[in-house]
Amino acid sequence: MEPNKPLDPKGADKTKEGSASAEISQILLEQDPLVQTVHKIVIDGIEQRASDILIEPLDTEVQIRYRIDGVLYSSLLLPKTYQEGVISRIKVLSGLDISEHRLPQDGRFKIKAKESEVDLRVSVIPSSLGEKIALRILDKSRVTLDINKLGFDARTLELFKRNSLKPFGMILVCGPTGSGKTTTLYSILKYLDSVEKNIVTVEDPVEYQLHGINQVAVYEEIGLTFASTLRSILRQDPNVILVGEIRDFETADTAVKAALTGHILLSTLHTISASGALVRLVNMGVEPFLIASSCLFIVSQVLVRLLCPECKEAGRFSDSVLEEFKAYNIALDKDAVLYNKKGCKACNNTGFKGRMAVGESIEISPAIKELITGNASEQDIRQAAAKEDMVSLRENGLLLVRDGLTTIEEVLRVTSME
Numbered sequence: 001m002e003p004n005k006p007l008d009p010k011g012a013d014k015t016k017e018g019s020a021s022a023e024i025s026q027i028l029l030e031q032d033p034l035v036q037t038v039h040k041i042v043i044d045g046i047e048q049r050a051s052d053i054l055i056e057p058l059d060t061e062v063q064i065r066y067r068i069d070g071v072l073y074s075s076l077l078l079p080k081t082y083q084e085g086v087i088s089r090i091k092v093l094s095g096l097d098i099s100e101h102r103l104p105q106d107g108r109f110k111i112k113a114k115e116s117e118v119d120l121r122v123s124v125i126p127s128s129l130g131e132k133i134a135l136r137i138l139d140k141s142r143v144t145l146d147i148n149k150l151g152f153d154a155r156t157l158e159l160f161k162r163n164s165l166k167p168f169g170m171i172l173v174c175g176p177t178g179s180g181k182t183t184t185l186y187s188i189l190k191y192l193d194s195v196e197k198n199i200v201t202v203e204d205p206v207e208y209q210l211h212g213i214n215q216v217a218v219y220e221e222i223g224l225t226f227a228s229t230l231r232s233i234l235r236q237d238p239n240v241i242l243v244g245e246i247r248d249f250e251t252a253d254t255a256v257k258a259a260l261t262g263h264i265l266l267s268t269l270h271t272i273s274a275s276g277a278l279v280r281l282v283n284m285g286v287e288p289f290l291i292a293s294s295c296l297f298i299v300s301q302v303l304v305r306l307l308c309p310e311c312k313e314a315g316r317f318s319d320s321v322l323e324e325f326k327a328y329n330i331a332l333d334k335d336a337v338l339y340n341k342k343g344c345k346a347c348n349n350t351g352f353k354g355r356m357a358v359g360e361s362i363e364i365s366p367a368i369k370e371l372i373t374g375n376a377s378e379q380d381i382r383q384a385a386a387k388e389d390m391v392s393l394r395e396n397g398l399l400l401v402r403d404g405l406t407t408i409e410e411v412l413r414v415t416s417m418e
Contacts, residue, residue, distance in 0.1 A: 316337075
C-alpha cells in the first residue's frame with residue numbers, strides 16, 4: 001500500500017546502509033498483526049467485488065461491512081482492542097493526521113491487487129463510539145467506460161449519442177447516490193474523445209484519471225468551487241465540459257450559460273426521475289426559458305443487480321407478478337420463465353453477480369420546452385414525455401425480468417411505482 005503524499009526530498013541521498021535499515025523496518029512493519037489485518041480487510045473487499053468497505057465501531061467490537069453490488073453485507077467482527085490500531089494504520093496510508101479524532105478527514109491511497117493498481121478513497125468521521133471509516137474502492141480493471149456496454153435500452157443509447165454530438169447544449173444524468181452517474185458521464189466523454197476536441201472536467205473528487213482529458217479537482221477550502229472553476233474553464237476554449245454535480249444556483253446558472261454559448265456541458269443532479277431534474281433547476285432559481293433553451297437530454301438511472309448465470313433457477317410467474325407486467329402493457333409469452341436467485345461460490349452465495357444500468361430518458365422536444373417555460377409540474381412533464389415514447393425506470397426493469405436477467409424483487413427494490 002502506498003499513501004498519496006509527496007516523497008521527502010531529504011530522503012533522496014540515502015546511503016546503502018540507510019536503505020538496508022529502511023527495508024528491515026518495512027519487513028518488521030509488515031509482520032505487525034494490525035498491518036496484516038488492514039491488508040486482509042482491503043484485499044478481501046477487492047476480491048469480493050465490493051464498492052465500499054465500512055469500518056464501524058460498536059460497543060465491544062469493530063464491525064467490517066462490504067457493499068457488494070449495492071447491498072451491504074457484514075463480513076467480520078474485530079476485537080475492540082484493534083480499533084485504534086486499524087484506524088491509525090489507514091490514516092497513515094492516507095496521509096491523514098493520526099492525532100486528530102474530533103474532525104472529519106478525507107484522503108486516499110493505492111494498493112496493488114491482482115496485478116493491477118487499485119485506488120481507495122478514505123473518509124473518516126467521528127462517532128460516539130470512536131471514528132468510523134468508509135473506504136470507496138476505485139478499481140479501474142472493473143470499470144467499463146463503454147457507453148454501449150452500460151446496459152441502457154436502445155432508445156436511451158441512441159439519444160445519448162445523438163445529443164452528445166450536437167454543437168452545444170446540456171446533458172444531465174440523474175439518480176440517487178451510488179447509481180453509476182459518474183461512470184455514465186465518463187463513458188460519454190470516452191465516446192466524444194478525439195484530438196479535435198478540448199475536453200475539461202471539474203469534479204469532487206476526481207475518481208478516475210482519463211487519458212488525454214483535463215481533469216480539475218474541487219478544493220473548496222481555497223475557493224476552488226464548481227462555479228469558480230467552471231468560469232475559469234470557459235476561458236480555456238473547451239468543446240466539452242463535465243461538471244461533477246450541480247449543487248447550487250451559482251453552479252447551475254454558470255452551467256446553463258456555458259451550454260448556451262457553444263459548449264456541450266455534461267453534469268449530474270440528485271433527483272429520482274428525469275422530469276424531476278427540470279423542476280429541480282427551476283427551484284434552484286434558474287429561469288425556465290434558460291433551461292428550455294439549454295437542455296438537450298436528461299436520463300435518470302439506477303443500478304439493478306443481475307442474476308448469477310451459474311446458479312439462477314427457473315420458476316413460474318405468480319399472479320401478483322403478472323399484474324405488474326399488465327400494468328405496463330408488457331407482453332409475456334404463454335411459456336415465459338421467471339428466474340429466481342439461488343447462490344453459489346461464484347457469487348458469494350448472494351445469487352447476484354454484477355449490475356446493469358436501467359434508465360428513463362427525456363429528450364427536450366418543442367412540446368416539453370413549452371411546458372418548462374410555462375412552469376408546468378413534474379407530473380405534466382412526465383406525462384408529455386410518456387406520450388413521446390419515454391419508458392419509465394420500472395418498465396425498463398421489468399423488461400430485464402422478462403429477459404431472465406434479474407428478479408422482480410430486485411426491480412421493485414430499486415424503482416418506484418409511477
